[in-house]
Amino acid sequence: MIRTLPEDASLLFNLQTLILSFCHRLVKLPSKMENMSNLQHLDIRGSKLIQEMPFGIKELKGLQILSDFIVGKDGAGCALKDLKNIFLQEELCISKLENVGGVDQDTREAILSNKKGLKVLELEWSYEFDNSRNEVEEKNVLEMLQPHTNLRNLTLKWYGGKRFPSWLGDASFSNMTVLRLERCENCTTLPSLGLLSSLKDLAIIGMKRLKTLASEFYGAGCLRPFQSLEILRFEYLQEWDCWETTEKKEHVETFSRLRELSIKNCPELLGKLPDHLPLLEELAISGCAQLVVSLSSLPVLCKFEVMGCKRIVWSSPSDSQSLNSMSLSNISELGNWSVQGFQRVESLKIDGCEELLHLWQNEISREKAPKELRAFNSLKNLCIEDCPNLVLFPEICFLPLLTELTIKNCYALMSLPEGIKQKNVHLESLEINGNHSLSFVTRGQLPSSLKQLWLAKCEKLQCVFTDADEIHTSSNSVIHKEKINGVNTFLERWTVISCPSLTCLSTRDQLPATLLRYLYINNCSKITTLSIGQLPDSLQDLSIYHCPKVESITGRFHNGMLLETISIYNCANFESIPEGIHKLSRLCEISIYTCPSLVCFPEEGLPSTNLRSFTIYNCKNLKALPRGMQTLNSLRLRGCPSIKSFPEECFHTKLTTLELENLNMYEQLIRWGLPKLTSLTSLQIHECQDAESFEIGMMMPASLTHLTISRFPKLKYLSSDGFQNLTSLVYLSIKNCPNLISFPKIGLPSSLMELHIYNCPMLRKQCRRDNGQEWSKIAHISCVVIDDDL
Structure with missing residues (x-):
């Protein structure tokens, strides 16, 4: 939020590094920066409101890194030519170069060519191309800014000339390793970048008028253009339609070391890519609707990603022996992809292929498995997404190493393969998201290897495990029951989200035996009950969110259960907590939010061993708190108007966090006092309608570091005696106290580091920096x- 630095900052004579990056409201630097004679590094990246550099910058002879030299408009601030005398050994960025104006013969002098130690240079014009921009002058400016040939990294942004200067692409820049040309929208050709013998990373981005990569791009007469290039990126070239390659020229070896090639959003690009890329490891192409992607002579290709292209032409299997990651998305014509030899592919994603009906034809046995399935025998991760017509899925037993399976938005898929239950599969993670036809996941059991199950947005899913005599599917076929055989699985995490037809987790009283630790059910509007008998003893975290018809968790907790966390959020009909909760010796956290039907807790109370956190919000009919809260570290109670009191056992030396709401609680705090809470660090008190003063401070322990006072509509002042005792307070928040007009007369504790005031209009007026009567107390x-809008 800082707008300016104090002028006294320029007296920091020994300062070497000043970092002001992303100070979005900073409008200027100190005017006498020449006094900061030892400054070596000035970083103002992202501080976009600074319009020029102070004149004193030119005196900083030892400056080595300058993240942004901003050229002032109409000659304001330090001039561009003043850079000539600054040391600048490492990095320099010059921005707003459109403000340089005309470059006549007298001022056309070399500014950067003497800086032999400059390694990184960024030259940037503003992104607005208007009538005031002069193409010829911008080319002259770029000529004037020719760097020393020792430069290693160069970036040009928003350059407005039609051609690049002669020095860019000159073979004398033999040390340049990184070049980025971004949004040079008027340029129609590229310089001879193939002559840069050390160039390793090249990015061409947003050159709207570039149509062809022709012979000048490689360099006339060069036999090994781009001999060191390892990374090549083309992005947002809207008119680029032809890439002339050099394969037909004898003795010309191009891109011999290229490892990564990326082409994105070049909608007019036709033809084909370079044929011979012997060291290419990663190929990513997207948004090139006219391009036919051909895989050939790529012997070490490891990662292949294609999205939004016309067609893929697959090479012979021998050219894909190294491929281990493949992603195919929105391809108009997939061709014969599934019959290629991809024996080493470990990760496969198929996305947005609307015409895809089946991946591979299902077979009865491994001996009859089609060759396309045998070709993927190393597959570990398979993701099928946005294929709405997919109806058939391969038997997982034919993919023996598959560990992760994700199926998203495949609406027509009616069932998972029976092979998912085979003992020889290695499936560890299964995600089904966005399916309109699946009514259950499995009959009987999941694969024993499964550790994580995620089900989301499955409209017709009625249960996860079925053991009914018959289940009618959406196609009216009948599936006969298969008994659960009790085989253990390693399932640890189970998530069910937004399945509106789900009525139960299993049609039996018991789930298949698992090692389940985490169960999360969210936004399942038809599920009414959850049985403890269905939950494995290994369960540690039980969370039920936004299930309006859930009335209870049936059954009784028992000693052998390992539950550590119970969370129930926004379940309007939830009425009761199961009995036996006091026997959960590992239970450490209970959170219940917005359950208006909850009336009471079991008479046995809570476990008295490890319970540390107890939170109840917006349970308006809850009559009383349970017993057994003497071990708590955190107690939070809000929106429970029917609770008139709480047990005195809550006041013990272990309590560190306390949040309470309503006048009755406030009066109890005053009556009992808080000095015994010697570990209390955070206190929040809300909704005290009749209190005109806040005097609780005199009874609070000195250990308090955070205090929040909220919704005291009649509160007028804070007690001086109370706040004088709070010598450790570092954070104070005062919210919705419209009549509060002043702080304690003695001021606030000197330890206070943060003060937040929300919707306290009278106090806000008194806290004005210039003339507020309370300003001196918080300065x-x-x-x-201070924000009245929250």
């Missing part, structure tokens, strides 16, 4: 936030 606080 020492390093962070003050």
Whole structure:
């Protein structure tokens, strides 16, 4: 939020590094920066409101890194030619170069060519191309800014000339390793970049008028253009339609070391890519609707990603022996992809292929498995996404190493393969997201290797495990029951989200035996009950969110259960917590939010061993708190108006966090006092309608570091005696106290570092920096936030 630096900052004579990056409201630097004679590194990246550099910058002879030299408009601030005398050994960025104006013969002098130590240079014009931009002048400016040939990294952004200067692409820049040409929208050709013998990373981005990569791109007469290039990126070239390659020229070896090739959003590109890329490891192409992608002479290709292209022409299997990751998305014509030899592919993603009906034809046995399935025998990760017509899925037993399977938005898929239950599969993670036809996941059991199960947005899913005599599917076929045989699985995490037809997890009283630790059910509007008998003893975290018809968790907790966390959020009909909760010796956290039907807890109370956190929000009919809260570290209670009191056992030396709401609680705190809470660090008190003063401070322990006072509509002042005792307080928040007009007369504790004031209009007026009567009491606080809109 800082707008300016104090002028005294220029007196920091010994300062070497000043970092002001992404100070979005900073409008200027100190005017006398020449006094900061030892400054070596100035970083103002992302501080876009600074319009020029102070004149004193030119005196900083030892400056080595300058993240942004901003050229002032109409001659304001330090001039571009002043850079000539600054050391600048490492990095330099010059921005707003459109403000340089005309470059006549007298001022056309070399500014950067003497800086032998400059390694990284970025030259940037503003992105607005208007009538005031002069193409010829911008070319002259770029000529004037020719760097020393020792430069290693160069970036040009928003350059407006039609051609690049002669020095760019000159073979004398033999040390340049990184070149980025971005949004040079008027340029129609590229210089001879193939002559840069050390260039390793080249990016051409947003050159709207570039149509062809022709022979000048490689360099006339060069036998080994781009001899060191390892990474090549083309992005957002809207008119580029032809890439002339050099394969037909004898004795010309191009891109001999290229490892990564990326082409994105070049909608007019036709033809084909270079044929011979012997060291290419990664190929990514997207948004090239006219391009036919051909895989040939890519012997070490490891990663292949194609999205939004016309067609893929597959090479012989011998050219894909190294391929281990493949992603195919929105391809108009997939061709014969599934019969290629991809024996080493470990990760496969197929996305947005609307015409795809089946991946591979299902077979009865491994001996009859089609050759396309045998070709993928190393597959470990398979993701099928946005294929709405997919109806058949391969038997997983034919993919023996598959560990992760994700199926998203395949609406027509009616069932998973029976082979998912085979003992010889290695499936560890299964995600089904966005399916309109699946009514259950499996009959009987999941694969024993499965560790994570994720089900989301499955509209017709009625249950996960079925053991009914018959289940009618959406195609009216009948599936006969298969008994659960009790085989253990390693399932640890199970998530069910937005399955509106789900009525139960299993049609039996018991789930298949698992090692389940985490169960999360969210937004399943038809599920009414959850049985403890169905939950494995290994369960540690039980979370039920936004299930309006869930009335209860049936059954009784018992000693052998390992539950550590119970969370129930926004379940309008939830009425009761199961009995036996006091026997959960490992239970450490209970959170219940917005359950208006909850009336009471079991009479046995809570476990008295490890329970540390207890939170109840917006349970308006809850009559009383349970017993057994003497071990708590955190107690939070809000939106429970029917609770008139809480047990005195809550006040013990272990409590560190306390949040309470309503006048009754406030009066109990005053009556009992808080000095015994010697570990209390955070206190929040809300909704005290009749309190005109806040005097609770005199009874609070000195250990308190965070205090929040909220919704005291009649509160007028804070007690001086109370706040004087809070010598450790570092954070104070005051919210929705419209009549509060002043702080304690003695001021706030000197330890306070943050003050937040929300919707306290009278106090806000008194805290104005210039003439507020309370300003002197808070001027020492390093962070003050006042906002009436929250």
